[in-house]
Amino acid sequence: MGYRDVAKIGIGGPVGSGKTALVRHLVPALVERDYEVGVIANDIMTQEDADVFRESFADTIPEDLVDGVETGACPHTGIREDPSMNLAAIDEFTESHPDLDVVIVESGGDNLAATFNPELADYFLFVISVAEGEDIPRKRGPGVTQADLLIVNKTDLAPYVDADLGVIERDTETVRGGDPFVFTDCKAGTGIEDVLEHIEHEVLFA
Amino acid sequence: MATEPAPFLTALRLSDSFLPTGGYTSSYGLEQYLNEDRIETADELGKIIRGYLERIVGPCETVAVANAYETAAAGDLEGLLAVDERLHAVTMAAEFRESSTKAGRQLSELVLVEDGRRRVGDDGKHRHTVEDGRRRRASEADASESGSGRPLETAYAEAIERGETPGHYPVVFGVVAAQRGLSKREACLAQAYSFVTGVLGATQRLGRFSHTDIQSILAALLPVITDVCDRHVDDEIAAMASFAPLTEIMGMRHERAGRRLFMS
Numbered sequence A: 001m002g003y004r005d006v007a008k009i010g011i012g013g014p015v016g017s018g019k020t021a022l023v024r025h026l027v028p029a030l031v032e033r034d035y036e037v038g039v040i041a042n043d044i045m046t047q048e049d050a051d052v053f054r055e056s057f058a059d060t061i062p063e064d065l066v067d068g069v070e071t072g073a074c075p076h077t078g079i080r081e082d083p084s085m086n087l088a089a090i091d092e093f094t095e096s097h098p099d100l101d102v103v104i105v106e107s108g109g110d111n112l113a114a115t116f117n118p119e120l121a122d123y124f125l126f127v128i129s130v131a132e133g134e135d136i137p138r139k140r141g142p143g144v145t146q147a148d149l150l151i152v153n154k155t156d157l158a159p160y161v162d163a164d165l166g167v168i169e170r171d172t173e174t175v176r177g178g179d180p181f182v183f184t185d186c187k188a189g190t191g192i193e194d195v196l197e198h199i200e201h202e203v204l205f206a
Numbered sequence B: 001m002a003t004e005p006a007p008f009l010t011a012l013r014l015s016d017s018f019l020p021t022g023g024y025t026s027s028y029g030l031e032q033y034l035n036e037d038r039i040e041t042a043d044e045l046g047k048i049i050r051g052y053l054e055r056i057v058g059p060c061e062t063v064a065v066a067n068a069y070e071t072a073a074a075g076d077l078e079g080l081l082a083v084d085e086r087l088h089a090v091t092m093a094a095e096f097r098e099s100s101t102k103a104g105r106q107l108s109e110l111v112l113v114e115d116g117r118r119r120v121g122d123d124g125k126h127r128h129t130v131e132d133g134r135r136r137r138a139s140e141a142d143a144s145e146s147g148s149g150r151p152l153e154t155a156y157a158e159a160i161e162r163g164e165t166p167g168h169y170p171v172v173f174g175v176v177a178a179q180r181g182l183s184k185r186e187a188c189l190a191q192a193y194s195f196v197t198g199v200l201g202a203t204q205r206l207g208r209f210s211h212t213d214i215q216s217i218l219a220a221l222l223p224v225i226t227d228v229c230d231r232h233v234d235d236e237i238a239a240m241a242s243f244a245p246l247t248e249i250m251g252m253r254h255e256r257a258g259r260r261l262f263m264s
Helices: A019-032 A047-056 A075-079 A084-096 A142-146 A155-160 A165-176 A192-204 B005-014 B030-035 B042-073 B077-090 B094-112 B130-139 B151-161 B169-178 B184-206 B211-232 B245-256
Strands: A007-012 A037-042 A066-069 A102-106 A123-129 A149-153 A181-183
Touching (some): A007 A192, A007 B130, A019 A037, A019 A123, A019 A149, A037 A075, A037 A084, A047 A066, A075 A084, A084 A102, A084 B094, A123 A142, A123 A192, A149 A192, A155 A165, A192 B130, B005 B169, B005 B184, B030 B184, B030 B245, B042 B077, B042 B151, B042 B169, B042 B184, B042 B211, B042 B245, B077 B094, B077 B151, B077 B169, B094 B169, B151 B169, B169 B184
Parallel strands (some): A007 A123, A037 A066, A037 A102, A123 A149, A149 A181
16 A cells, blocks of 8 residues: 555645645545545745644544645655655555545645646645735746636635726636636635545545 | 766765755754754854764764665665664664665655655556556555566565565665665765755755855855765764754754744
8 A cells, every 4th residue: 555546636826825725625625525535835944733624534434544745845845846745645544544435635845837746636726815915826836727627716806906806717728728727715614515526536546 | 986977977876966866855953943043044054064074974874875776786685674773773863864765765665665656647647547446446456566676676666565664865865876876985975975965955945045155155065065975975884873952953953943944
């Protein structure tokens, strides 16, 4: 058993775009669908942060299936050029949980150029927020264009940051070239079912 | 020095930060030195890294590389495991052991078994699903994996995988070097050099040191690397020991640090 024996979902995106909020929705939903799930967060700063993370999943998954991986102030390296420490953490999961089905790897906050190493993530989601600016999609960052699924989060904030959701949708359609994207408001839970449908179709039943 | 292209290029590969063994996640206590404001200037940084070389890299890691090299070249698996065990015993801070064994496992997987292991994607499928994982577990697909064609390397890599030996980085490094034509001295120099660039890089990302300062420190440490390697390249296993109390205390305090971006 090792990292090659489980499906791995990468979640990347800029700091504050809503990656953790998305993970908090996805984990219980996957557990409810009878999948055994592990979660790895990158760049957890202290043991205290790791404990907070474990507490938030205390009722859904075992404590030892939640781990933090430090990436030496190199968040991109940890998910792209050298994912070895993340893979080692997944290996540890599979040693103690041989029936593990899926591991979610949340990156530690990226710029728009971050992508996942295909050996670390079979499927990767990239999360951006409308509050980061209406022009984010049309910058065509590799994370935005290459992700298997793009999430445009915090749609509820659009009116407060002068972001036009219509412009964002049009630009996103253009840069994604037919690849899927979903608008979400993770705080209210809007769009989460769409995200789950994509994951189930592409990773779980493919 | 190496004049043959293959060993020379292997030495470059092994000492390059491009080698994906997770070295960039280790600071070996330097993050804690910086957390506690114990390093302010480039001069102080140079002195501290010199201390690492003289107290840890030379008398501990170089001895491990050299003895791993010797035992691997002689095909002596028991001797090799004894080197690994000794290095584990004399590495005091738990996070130093963790950084070294995690990187060692990666190097072992990447290099020792690279020729024999089935590569990801060999089944022609890029995306692996939950169903693939369940099928593979049911068929025990891993059982068909074969070794590298180098019996000692395979046996050592398997011992690491089964958790029978810690698989410290300098030990794996010595094995790889021995079987790929580097001299013992070159193996020690390459490992010490990669340690220094690793911790200098960590410091640069954590503190505020300029690239020219970092390169000046590295240039000044090159003769120190040569000296400590020459001093310890022929040491016996029993001589392997480190004495770096402050660095070890930093390594231990880091376990409960208020800020940690690094594994050690």
